[in-house]
Amino acid sequence: MKTIVYSETGDPSVLHLVDRMVTEPGASEVRVRIMVSGVNPTDWKSRRGSQPGESLAFPDVVPNQDGSGLVDAVGAGVSNVAVGDRVWLALAAYQRANSGTAQEYAVVPAERVFLLPAAASFDQGASLGVPAVTAYRALTVAEDGPRRLHPGALDGKIVLVAGGAGAVGHAAIQLARWAGATVITTVSGPVKAALAKAAGVHHVVTYTDSDVAAEIRAIAPDGVDLIVEVAPAQNSDLNLKVIRNRGSIAVYANHGGDLMTLDVRKHFSLNVRYQFLLLYTVGIEVVQQAAAAIHEALVDGALPIGADAGLPLHRFDLAQTADAHALVESGATGKVLIDVSAS
CATH class of the missing domain: 3.90.180.10 (Medium-chain alcohol dehydrogenases, catalytic domain)
Structure with missing residues (x-):
């Protein structure tokens, strides 16, 4: 699968596209086929670190906390989602090396995966998490x-x-x-x-x-x-x-x-x-409570995105993730999205 990684802190040039094997979800984990990855300021700040060239907690890291897609496989004990469900992710990369959404398949803790209502688009799903x-x-x-x-x-x-x-x-x-x-x-x-x-x-x-x-x-x-x-x-x-x-x-x-x-x-x-x-530190219970209310708001049509709704969209392909990060880092107004997989 196509994956974006970085192995040291720095500017967007530290982001590289590589090929990796798809991994199986463990207990209480979900594998999601990522359709759209969302980029937030926290993503480039994590990539930058406090100075260029810092070592990371892992040999390399897959970036981006937010995304949306389809559940591809579930591990033992997962009951909140099932294979084929449309979902959105929050804090996908937090304290994990290989769970960021800048890749075709992400294995994420099930507690960070939430159902996406039928009326909501994958673009909306990828725009939810951090904001x-x-x-x-x-x-x-x-x-x-x-x-x-x-x-x-x-x-x-x-x-x-x-x-x-x-x-x-x-x-x-x-x-x-x-x-x-x-x-x-x-x-x-x-x-x-x-x-x-x-x-x-x-x-x-x-x-x-x-x-x-x-x-x-x-x-x-x-x-x-x-x-x-x-x-x-x-x-x-x-x-x-x-x-x-x-x-x-x-x-x-x-x-x-x-x-x-x-x-x-x-x-x-x-x-x-x-x-x-x-x-990152509010606690998963707060995140899940928020996700439940966000689901209701989505069903009610209360969270539209796009220029007509006051949030212009900027789109990139997965191979252009460095450009997507650079645009967010520049302070561009709107939401930066990365198209990861074809629907």
């Missing part, structure tokens, strides 16, 4: 709930999504709206504003405006209930100005810097909760 599960987690950490998303779960809530044109921001807008929230987003300009509107956001604010806080407060006079935050260092002052008493700020990335300064007394007075989240 949608992260967005779900961010929307379910508030002190005043909800703990699970479903239609009506966020009725009466106001959610602010920082960077609504990104993949996680896009999923957060869609899931929050599906759950009943009023959704505001901040973006850099008209192009990304159009994408956020296509995703279904109710209100768009340009973060370069002279008084962003006043614009948000005009929409949410009592403050926003929850902020899905991509750039906490840059946005900490704004967040304090617009968060309501007992509001929560869910931080999933560090765009703009690793360090931030907080006014302790002002945060005390508002009982603000900061919740940091990293998908």
Whole structure:
């Protein structure tokens, strides 16, 4: 089978196409014929490491955490999926050398494999894992709930999504709206504003405006209930100005810097909760809970992708995986997908 691997950290040129034997799934494992592989910033960051030429935990690694495909074989004890099922994957490559989705067949723990509804495309399936599960987690950490998303779960809530044109921001807008929230987003300009509107956001604010806080407060006079935050260092002052008493700020990335300064007394007075989240360490139970809600949202048609839905697609062949990684690393807007197998 055709497989992409890298044996040391570095730029996209460390990615190589090789031929390997298809392996059998062990107990509690599933072999998936990968149709589409999704590329996320976490994939190129793992490939880069802290510096070029670092040794890896394994002799080589197959990249990419997200993907979709068809169950090809199952190991002993697997009951959540069966041969022939259409599925999507989350955290496929986490702590595993040969399970990434940049290959024709991936053997993955069954607990990371989820049914893909008939109405959902393989492109959608490959776009879910990191973005949608992260967005779900961010929307379910508030002190005043909800703990699970479903239609009506966020009725009466106001959610602010920082960077609504990104993949996680896009999923957060869609899931929050599906759950009943009023959704505001901040973006850099008209192009990304159009994408956020296509995703279904109710209100768009340009973060370069002279008084962003006043614009948000005009929409949410009592403050926003929850902020899905991509750039906490840059946005900490704004967040304090617009968060309501007992509001929560869910931080999933560090765009703009690793360090931030907080006014302790002002945060005390508002009982603000900061919740940091990293998908790799939230626990498989959280991932599975998210997957169950994402399944419902897919069935309801709440997670469309493509330019018309605010998430442009960029396509590559498996042999072009290095180019796909380079595009994501460049900060391109939209979702980068790799066509692995013919349907």
